[in-house]
Structures are given as C-alpha cells and as structure tokens.
Amino acid sequence: MESKYDIIPIARNCVVAIRYIMKNSREEVLENTMNRDPVNYLHGSTGIQPLLQAQLDGLRVGNKKTVFLLAESGLTNEDFTFEVMVDDVRTASPEEIMLGYPVKLTVQKCEAECACYDHPAA
Numbered sequence: 220m221e222s223k224y225d226i227i228p229i230a231r232n233c234v235v236a237i238r239y240i241m242k243n244s245r246e247e248v249l250e251n252t253m254n255r256d257p258v259n260y261l262h263g264s265t266g267i268q269p270l271l272q273a274q275l276d277g278l279r280v281g282n283k284k285t286v287f288l289l290a291e292s293g294l295t296n297e298d299f300t301f302e303v304m305v306d307d308v309r310t311a312s313p314e315e316i317m318l319g320y321p322v323k324l325t326v327q328k329c330e331a332e333c334a335c336y337d338h339p340a341a
Contacts, residue, residue: 227308228277231263234321235275236307244290244298257306264319268294271301278305 229235236257241250252258260266262275274286288299315322 226279227310228279229262229275229305229308230277232311232316233262234307234309234311234315235260235262235305237275238304238306240302242300242302249299253304259321261311261315261320266320270294275303275305278303278308280305280308 227233236259238252238255238257239250240248240253242248262272268288270292271286271288274284278284282305284303286301286303288295288301290297311321
C-alpha cells in the first residue's frame with residue numbers, strides 16, 4: 220500500500236484527499252475546507268465533476284492548483300474557481316474501485332507513516 224511519501228501522481232483509480240476554497244465569479248467564498256479534514260474521492264468516479272478531476276490529473280501530494288468550472292462548459296450558469304491543495308494520493312483498493320468511492324479501512328495499528336483512510340493528512 221502506498222503512502223503519501225511514495226509521491227504517486229493523481230490518476231484513475233487513486234483515492235485522493237484534497238482541501239479547497241471554492242469561489243464564484245464575484246470572488247465570494249462559497250466553501251472553504253482548508254481548516255478541515257480533507258475531502259476524499261476516487262479519481263475517475265462520479266464523486267467529483269469529471270471536468271474538475273481532469274484538471275487534477277498528474278498532481279502529487281503537496282501540490283496546489285487553481286482549477287475552474289466555467290459557465291461555457293454548460294454545467295453551471297456562472298464561473299467557479301477552486302484553489303486546491305493535494306493532501307494525499309494512494310492506489311484504491313479493489314473494493315473501492317468496485318464501489319466507486321473510498322471506504323473507511325479497518326486498521327489494527329496505525330503508524331505515523333500509515334496511508335489508511337483514518338489517518339489525518341499532515
């Protein structure tokens with residue numbers, strides 16, 4: 220099992236942990252998860268808009284990027300920006316791939332370098 224220290228890039232069938240600030244076209248903050256636990260999703264699933272996921276492809280732990288959901292995409296009536304911070308990337312388990320989302324793993328002993336779902340990102 221990979222840990223964040225393996226520095227794998229975001230790709231299909233990776234579980235990705237991100238924090239973000241979402242703003243509308245008037246630069247108003249609509250959501251800010253920077254001071255909360257990261258949001259986890261299965262890259263390549265329907266958990267997050269595919270247009271946003273495509274902009275995260277190849278990023279690695281510690282990377283920051285501004286991604287866009289523009290009105291011209293036809294998915295929304297206005298432009299949105301997301302300032303994203305990647306906290307963790309790991310290969311999804313076969314169960315997670317089958318389900319289409321991350322699952323909480325049961326871990327008997329969680330060490331400081333563990334990549335389990337329960338472990339908060341550093």
